[in-house]
Amino acid sequence: MKKSIALACVCLMLTGCGRYFGGPIEPAAEENQTTHMTVGDDGTITYSFERLEISLRPMRDAELNRQFQSRSQNGAASTNPYTYGNWRPMGENWTPPKYTVFLLKIKNYAYPKVAVDPLRAQLDSETSRRTYDPLAPEQILEFYYGHIEGYAGNSYRRFQDRRDVLRLTLYQDEPLFSGQEKEGYIVFPQLDPDVKKFAVSLSDIAVKYNYAGDPVETIDLSFRFEREVYKGYQPPASLMADM
Numbered sequence: 001m002k003k004s005i006a007l008a009c010v011c012l013m014l015t016g017c018g019r020y021f022g023g024p025i026e027p028a029a030e031e032n033q034t035t036h037m038t039v040g041d042d043g044t045i046t047y048s049f050e051r052l053e054i055s056l057r058p059m060r061d062a063e064l065n066r067q068f069q070s071r072s073q074n075g076a077a078s079t080n081p082y083t084y085g086n087w088r089p090m091g092e093n094w095t096p097p098k099y100t101v102f103l104l105k106i107k108n109y110a111y112p113k114v115a116v117d118p119l120r121a122q123l124d125s126e127t128s129r130r131t132y133d134p135l136a137p138e139q140i141l142e143f144y145y146g147h148i149e150g151y152a153g154n155s156y157r158r159f160q161d162r163r164d165v166l167r168l169t170l171y172q173d174e175p176l177f178s179g180q181e182k183e184g185y186i187v188f189p190q191l192d193p194d195v196k197k198f199a200v201s202l203s204d205i206a207v208k209y210n211y212a213g214d215p216v217e218t219i220d221l222s223f224r225f226e227r228e229v230y231k232g233y234q235p236p237a238s239l240m241a242d243m
Contacts, residue, residue: 102185108180
């Protein structure tokens with residue numbers, strides 16, 4: 001029942017006199033980033049200092065669907081937890097986004113131990129007074145709880161599949177020791193139309209510890225992004241490839 005209500009709400013939001021369509025998220029120009037940050041051709045913003053690299057890249061739905069291709073081809077029953085897969089609202093030829101997803105990568109060749117808590121990230125709009133907190137696995141899975149019809153059958157197997165994908169691909173709050181590399185996704189709610197320029201902050205990144213294992217030195221990083229927002233009855237042709 002909740003699944004039907006959720007899809008109906010999406011459909012209702014897509015009707016009316018024109019709709020908003022968010023363009024792909026891109027990094028702000030390198031000169032607008034903070035110290036020690038560079039912008040790559042693939043849209044990655046990388047902080048690099050003393051052989052510690054922390055990078056953040058916005059993920060498009062088309063990329064996420066290709067990565068989880070077998071889980072994105074079954075309409076509303078697709079088990080890709082990050083997108084709606086190939087489901088489309090009735091009468092439409094496009095698929096709306098579900099979340100705002102970033103790939104976080106860390107390479108630690110500088111410190112004995114580094115730790116980043118993904119749930120301490122924050123997305124702050126520079127064009128409106130909006131702040132978004134990252135979604136924990138339980139919050140993402142909550143969308144699917146009402147779809148389960150008992151702890152058996154196809155609906156429960158789909159729920160388990162989504163949960164397993166999240167466990168394997170979300171960035172985990174675990175220490176990264178010297179010589180190690182790690183990556184995973186950070187998921188925010190879908191952005192409102194008035195959010196065009198924003199920063200994603202990673203706070204209290206622990207880089208030095210005392211004898212008891214408590215952090216004694218932390219750093220805060222801010223990655224700046226931007227996007228275009230279009231209004232009309234259908235997405236511009238340039239956006240269709242990303243949906």
